[in-house]
Amino acid sequence: MSKVILVVxxxxxxxxxxxxxxxxxxxxVVEASDGRDALTKLDGQKINLVISDVNMPNMDGxxxxxxxxxxxxYKFTPVIMLTTEGAEDKKRxxxxxxxKAWIVKPFRPEQMLQAVSMLI
Numbered sequence: 001m002s003k004v005i006l007v008v009x010x011x012x013x014x015x016x017x018x019x020x021x022x023x024x025x026x027x028x029v030v031e032a033s034d035g036r037d038a039l040t041k042l043d044g045q046k047i048n049l050v051i052s053d054v055n056m057p058n059m060d061g062x063x064x065x066x067x068x069x070x071x072x073x074y075k076f077t078p079v080i081m082l083t084t085e086g087a088e089d090k091k092r093x094x095x096x097x098x099x100k101a102w103i104v105k106p107f108r109p110e111q112m113l114q115a116v117s118m119l120i
Contacts, residue, residue: 003120004028004045007036007084008052008064014105018051018082021109022116035064042068047077049120052113054090060103062090065097078119082107 005027009015012033019029030047034037034056041047050068052061059067061081068074080101081094091102101115 002026002028003048004030004039005076005116005120006030006032006047006050006052007040008032008035008050008056008061010034010053010056014053017109018112019095021113025116026035027116035059035061035067038064039067042071042074044073047074049116050059050077050079051082051116052079054085054094062094065094065099067097080112080115080119082112 003011005022006017007018007029010033015031022029030041032041036059052064054061065079078100079098081099082103084105086104094102100119103112103115
């Protein structure tokens with residue numbers, strides 16, 4: 001069975017590009033449009049990795065990450081932040097919340113896939 005990756009981004013085009021790259025590498029992809037939507041997808045199903053944007057409406061990526069880490073099933077699920085946010089203080093905030101990698105947009109799909117393969 002393939003590994004499941006939750007992709008959280010308010011941009012449908014980013015979700016599409018990330019999804020194409022991940023599916024092409026053999027992963028199963030679950031998509032969410034923001035942090036709140038992503039929390040509804042954490043319904044007990046096995047999620048092997050999360051790729052999340054930071055700046056989103058309703059619930060931003062770092063708040064989502066903190067909420068996700070309170071759930072026993074997802075406490076140790078690795079998270080990659082994929083964002084336009086490159087500020088060091090934002091990166092530190094993400095790492096403190098539990099992010100394992102930080103990729104700044106625009107990104108190369110192979111760069112993202114390399115990070116995924118190291119964490120999954």
